[in-house]
Amino acid sequence: MAERVLMKGNEALAEAAIKSGCRHFFGYPITPQTEVAAYMAKRMPKIGGTYLQAESEVAAINMVLGAASAGVRVMTSSSSPGISLKTEGISYIAGSDLPCLIINVQRGGPGLGGIQPSQADYWQATRATGHGDFHILVFAPATIQEMVDLVYTAYDKADEYRMPAMILADGMLGQMMEPVEFPEKEANHQIEKPWATTGHQNKRPHNIVNSLYLDPNELEQKVVERFKRYEIIKEKEPMAEEYLVDDADIVLVSFGATARIVKSAVNSARSMGIKAGMIRPITLWPFPEKVMQKVAKTASCFLSVEMSMGQMVDDVRLAVNGEKPVYFFGRTGGIIPSPAEVLGEIQRIMGGAK
Amino acid sequence: MAKVTISENICKGCGLCTTVCPKKIVVLAHDILNAKGYHPAKVFDMSLCIGCAMCATMCPDCAIKVER
Amino acid sequence: MAVVFEKPKTLTDATLHYCPGCTHGIIHTLVAQAIEELGIEGKTVGVAPVGCAVMAYNYFTCDMVEAPHGRAPAVATGLKRALPDNIIFTYQGDGDLAAIGTAETVHSATRGENITVIFVNNAIYGMTGGQMAPTSLPGQVTQTTPYGRDTSVAGYPVRVCEMLSTLDGVAYAERVSVDSVPNIRKARAAIKKAFQNQINKKGFSIVEVLSSCPTNWGLTPAEALDWLRDNMIPYYPLGVYKDTTGGEK
Numbered sequence: 001m002a003e004r005v006l007m008k009g010n011e012a013l014a015e016a017a018i019k020s021g022c023r024h025f026f027g028y029p030i031t032p033q034t035e036v037a038a039y040m041a042k043r044m045p046k047i048g049g050t051y052l053q054a055e056s057e058v059a060a061i062n063m064v065l066g067a068a069s070a071g072v073r074v075m076t077s078s079s080s081p082g083i084s085l086k087t088e089g090i091s092y093i094a095g096s097d098l099p100c101l102i103i104n105v106q107r108g109g110p111g112l113g114g115i116q117p118s119q120a121d122y123w124q125a126t127r128a129t130g131h132g133d134f135h136i137l138v139f140a141p142a143t144i145q146e147m148v149d150l151v152y153t154a155y156d157k158a159d160e161y162r163m164p165a166m167i168l169a170d171g172m173l174g175q176m177m178e179p180v181e182f183p184e185k186e187a188n189h190q191i192e193k194p195w196a197t198t199g200h201q202n203k204r205p206h207n208i209v210n211s212l213y214l215d216p217n218e219l220e221q222k223v224v225e226r227f228k229r230y231e232i233i234k235e236k237e238p239m240a241e242e243y244l245v246d247d248a249d250i251v252l253v254s255f256g257a258t259a260r261i262v263k264s265a266v267n268s269a270r271s272m273g274i275k276a277g278m279i280r281p282i283t284l285w286p287f288p289e290k291v292m293q294k295v296a297k298t299a300s301c302f303l304s305v306e307m308s309m310g311q312m313v314d315d316v317r318l319a320v321n322g323e324k325p326v327y328f329f330g331r332t333g334g335i336i337p338s339p340a341e342v343l344g345e346i347q348r349i350m351g352g353a354k
Numbered sequence: 355m356a357k358v359t360i361s362e363n364i365c366k367g368c369g370l371c372t373t374v375c376p377k378k379i380v381v382l383a384h385d386i387l388n389a390k391g392y393h394p395a396k397v398f399d400m401s402l403c404i405g406c407a408m409c410a411t412m413c414p415d416c417a418i419k420v421e422r
Numbered sequence: 423m424a425v426v427f428e429k430p431k432t433l434t435d436a437t438l439h440y441c442p443g444c445t446h447g448i449i450h451t452l453v454a455q456a457i458e459e460l461g462i463e464g465k466t467v468g469v470a471p472v473g474c475a476v477m478a479y480n481y482f483t484c485d486m487v488e489a490p491h492g493r494a495p496a497v498a499t500g501l502k503r504a505l506p507d508n509i510i511f512t513y514q515g516d517g518d519l520a521a522i523g524t525a526e527t528v529h530s531a532t533r534g535e536n537i538t539v540i541f542v543n544n545a546i547y548g549m550t551g552g553q554m555a556p557t558s559l560p561g562q563v564t565q566t567t568p569y570g571r572d573t574s575v576a577g578y579p580v581r582v583c584e585m586l587s588t589l590d591g592v593a594y595a596e597r598v599s600v601d602s603v604p605n606i607r608k609a610r611a612a613i614k615k616a617f618q619n620q621i622n623k624k625g626f627s628i629v630e631v632l633s634s635c636p637t638n639w640g641l642t643p644a645e646a647l648d649w650l651r652d653n654m655i656p657y658y659p660l661g662v663y664k665d666t667t668g669g670e671k
Contacts, residue, residue: 050503055529062493066500069487197485199465210488368443368643407427408603414447416429
């Protein structure tokens with residue numbers, strides 16, 4: 001029976017990575033995720049792992065590329081502006097079919113922005129973690145325990161599908177503390193990586209990890225193959241929490257820390273006679289379209305609530321595909337909406353209590 | 355005695371080997387066009403070759419093998 | 423008869439795509455010879471740059487990784503930390519190492535990463551058609567300095583060996599040239615030493631190799647080597663800039 005400990009989100013992420021077999025961390029300080037690096041700096045030397053503070057987030061993601069080529073589980077962590085710096089490297093990692101784990105503890109943006117929580121990197125995470133046709137797995141935890149569980153899942157799926165995985169957290173989750181358990185994993189749960197550049201030892205042909213394909217036919221073929229894997233992922237891997245949606249009129253859609261606030265508002269709405277429910281995407285890519293489509297048949301409308309100017313709402317609209325109206329409510333700049341504000345929006349849309 | 359073998363179709367006719375041969379026996383063969391359209395290097399009198407391998411050392415394409 | 427010189431087995435059968443007379447070919451041979459002579463092919467992983475040598479992964483028989491432009495030392499750091507018993511080298515041009523990659527170069531050096539960096543300095547950006555490089559000389563005509571590099575507008579060149587030699591993390595920094603057979607032989611020794619240092623866990627080694635670009639300098643291969651000798655060597659003097667490796671073989 002694993003021990004329950006009270007931990008800060010950032011530190012729980014780091015410990016979960018270590019428990020998943022990650023022994024190489026390359027990072028750079030940036031608020032509000034610096035604790036990930038600081039925790040790794042203390043833990044890694046004690047277990048014979050690497051903690052390296054790189055000269056920049058750019059260098060860090062490239063160190064991740066190198067270690068991932070060597071076939072090891074590796075991690076980097078940053079916050080919004082630092083993720084922007086990493087986008088070139090992430091594109092190369094995806095284009096080289098390498099697995100890795102990237103943590104984004106989102107803060108207010110754009111530009112230097114602020115240091116308070118935000119969800120305004122949704123587009124970046126699901127659409128633009130780098131140039132070119134590719135996707136990365138994006139997981140959005142809403143509790144510290146989920147942060148831990150999703151790190152384990154992220155590594156397994158990244159290895160299985162040979163692609164980068166991201167935990168899209170925010171400053172609130174990163175800084176708050178909750179009790180967590182770390183499931184123990186068997187030592188040899190990692191898959192073989194025959195493609196890794198570990199030195200051929202004169203026993204096999206040489207391995208090349210590369211993303212350059214100058215022949216357009218070859219490049220198209222590579223990308224098409226990758227997208228076939230993505231189709232399998234879209235079939236098998238979407239995850240979402242459905243809360244009181246079966247008889248819901250208004251279905252709120254929310255992820256991460258915001259979902260906790262939304263759940264509160266949904267409960268208040270129910271006590272006022274409004275049939276509210278919530279869908280909480282846990283994988284942002286692949287987006288749980290099928291859940292949306294199913295609920296769209298019975299709900300009257302959707303309300304996407306985000307800590308941004310409205311980014312996930314695009315995916316909600318795409319999934320709902322015009323069947324029902326989709327509304328948006330959000331706060332940005334680092335402001336966390338209150339349950340009362342969200343309830344107010346529910347009431348406004350539903351015309352008051354029934 | 356020494357022997358130089360120049361791969362006619364690997365040679366790009368850059369001429370660097372012709373500048374370093376101490377016996378001045380390496381030239382570009384202007385009467386030959388290789389598969390890539392270059393004039394490959396050739397040794398016009400192998401009996402003068404001393405096997406110093408300066409030509410091979412200079413060759414960017416490892417087109418030259420030297421034996422002695 | 424015995425073989426005096428033949429193509430190293432650590433180069434693949436692929437035909438080099440470099441221009442006729444390009445010194446990349448010579449430098450690839452020197453790196454391949456070092457790997458062959460030291461018997462380390464099986465545990466070597468090379469990191470290819472972005473530049474004319476981008477397809478270096480097709481030319482060496484060891485495992486290879488393609489890095490983003492300038493990031494090879496960071497990729498090499500990730501590889502070396504994951505595979506401390508392997509031999510990791512980077513092969514980079516002047517834009518890769520001294521423009522976009524300056525931070526990665528300086529910091530892998532100052533961290534004393536136990537890697538081998540081969541720096542091909544030909545004072546120009548070859549692959550993209552001959553633009554100014556950080557190492558282009560004052561007055562040098564390039565596509566982006568068509569009237570000659572004006573230091574009041576475009577600043578001064580970077581002397582990488584001198585700059586890195588100030589860092590405690592650097593174990594060995596030498597500048598060599600491949601403009602003549604005697605210099606090629608010295609370059610071969612320096613490159614072999616840079617790999618030997620890694621085997622002996624001495625720290626960060628860099629060999630800066632003055633090279634030519636006949637195509638973008640607008641010269642024949644032989645004229646280009648003369649230009650290198652007459653113009654680059656005076657600005658970038660050859661020699662050892664740092665050596666704390668104690669001369670072990």
